[in-house]
Amino acid sequence: MRFWTKRQDRAADEREADALWWAWRQACEGTGLGNQVDTATGATTVVPEVVEIVLGPPTILMVKLMPGQLIGDVRREAGRLAPHLGAAALRVQLVGRIHVRVELLDADPLDGTLPLDLPVAGDGVVLGRDEGGRDLVQDWADLAHAIVQGVTRSGKSVFTYGLLAQMAGDPRITVCGIDPTGLLFRPFAGSRHATHQVSGVADPHAYLRLLHDLVAEMDERITGLPADRDTLEVSVAQPLRLVVLEEYAGLLRTADQDKQLGKDVRAAIGRLLAEGAKAGFRVVIVVQRAEASIVGSYERAMCSLRISFRTDTTASLELLHPGAPKAVAEAHTTALPGIALMSAPGEDLTRFRAPFLGTYGAYVRAVIEACESGVDERPAFAVA
Numbered sequence: 479m480r481f482w483t484k485r486q487d488r489a490a491d492e493r494e495a496d497a498l499w500w501a502w503r504q505a506c507e508g509t510g511l512g513n514q515v516d517t518a519t520g521a522t523t524v525v526p527e528v529v530e531i532v533l534g535p536p537t538i539l540m541v542k543l544m545p546g547q548l549i550g551d552v553r554r555e556a557g558r559l560a561p562h563l564g565a566a567a568l569r570v571q572l573v574g575r576i577h578v579r580v581e582l583l584d585a586d587p588l589d590g591t592l593p594l595d596l597p598v599a600g601d602g603v604v605l606g607r608d609e610g611g612r613d614l615v616q617d618w619a620d621l622a623h624a625i626v627q628g629v630t631r632s633g634k635s636v637f638t639y640g641l642l643a644q645m646a647g648d649p650r651i652t653v654c655g656i657d658p659t660g661l662l663f664r665p666f667a668g669s670r671h672a673t674h675q676v677s678g679v680a681d682p683h684a685y686l687r688l689l690h691d692l693v694a695e696m697d698e699r700i701t702g703l704p705a706d707r708d709t710l711e712v713s714v715a716q717p718l719r720l721v722v723l724e725e726y727a728g729l730l731r732t733a734d735q736d737k738q739l740g741k742d743v744r745a746a747i748g749r750l751l752a753e754g755a756k757a758g759f760r761v762v763i764v765v766q767r768a769e770a771s772i773v774g775s776y777e778r779a780m781c782s783l784r785i786s787f788r789t790d791t792t793a794s795l796e797l798l799h800p801g802a803p804k805a806v807a808e809a810h811t812t813a814l815p816g817i818a819l820m821s822a823p824g825e826d827l828t829r830f831r832a833p834f835l836g837t838y839g840a841y842v843r844a845v846i847e848a849c850e851s852g853v854d855e856r857p858a859f860a861v862a
Contacts, residue, residue, distance in 0.1 A: 501562050536583070567585075569587075581801060606833055629790050656729050748776065
């Protein structure tokens with residue numbers, strides 16, 4: 479191991495570097511990042527090797543992964559490693575193929591709030607910021623069907639407000655869906671989005687009429703795809719349809735007052751999930767608890783973007799994030815508002831802070847202003 483420093487007291491720096499090396503070893507043993515091997519002198523534990531230490535600020539450990547390890551293995555244990563290294567959090571980045579850069583952070587990047595500044599530049603949607611301080615920004619074209627769950631006051635609704643406020647002004651996107659509460663879609667009244675939205679519980683059959691219209695449009699789009707394409711090129715003329723199903727459990731309970739209606743609503747949602755992606759449709763299910771009796775295995779399988787704010791039981795979390803470490807699942811039952819876990823294609827389980835737009839009034843103003851000032855013409859882009 480070697481270390482670098484700009485300080486004057488080299489002896490003190492050597493002691494600090496040795497202490498960090500020893501703390502890293504002990505923490506890796508405690509979290510299971512090491513492997514026990516037999517040697518001529520008995521059993522010993524081998525851990526990822528610290529090959530270089532840079533004393534800060536910021537303090538950085540350059541670590542060589544063990545055979546078979548991935549950066550995700552270190553990121554999963556970062557929350558347990560950090561306190562033993564004297565840090566509030568760790569930022570873990572891949573360097574080359576088998577090394578990771580571990581930066582010791584003095585403050586948790588998830589503390590406080592993450593203001594959402596509108597409008598967001600380009601075609602990106604801001605989902606939040608992770609524990610390593612990395613901004614989670616995804617292109618519109620890469621959005622997947624999603625499930626967002628979380629108990630009351632967990633930050634689920636604020637996250638949804640921020641998501642829709644980012645989309646409301648783009649003429650290539652239409653915010654569609656069903657809102658039994660009447661609150662989520664209220665700011666869209668009178669806008670181009672409103673004709674594709676149903677709010678309240680007075681007319682459950684309106685749910686099915688809207689869903690049937692969306693399915694019919696989906697079928698028409700698929701039929702009209704050029705011979706050399708299997709996905710729609712979204713444009714102002716054929717915008718991406720973001721189908722938000724707010725308070726999903728309440729939506730189904732309302733539809734189930736008529737048994738056949740409930741079956742038909744579920745069938746239409748199933749078709750949008752199964753076939754909608756290629757036709758420029760995205761479904762977002764928002765629910766307090768993604769219990770198996772509400773969000774079935776089929777719906778969970780089709781929604782590859784899964785976000786969980788605070789849940790009251792680990793079982794609810796594990797339904798959306800199977801294989802989540804027990805310690806992570808248990809800790810998330812007491813997570814602060816705005817803190818969420820995300821499972822996404824190509825990503826390890828990620829803990830992040832959602833962006834904060836402000837109060838409900840701020841959401842209303844943002845949507846109204848976005849709808850009034852939307853740009854008329856923007857380039858088309860392909861949606862897979």
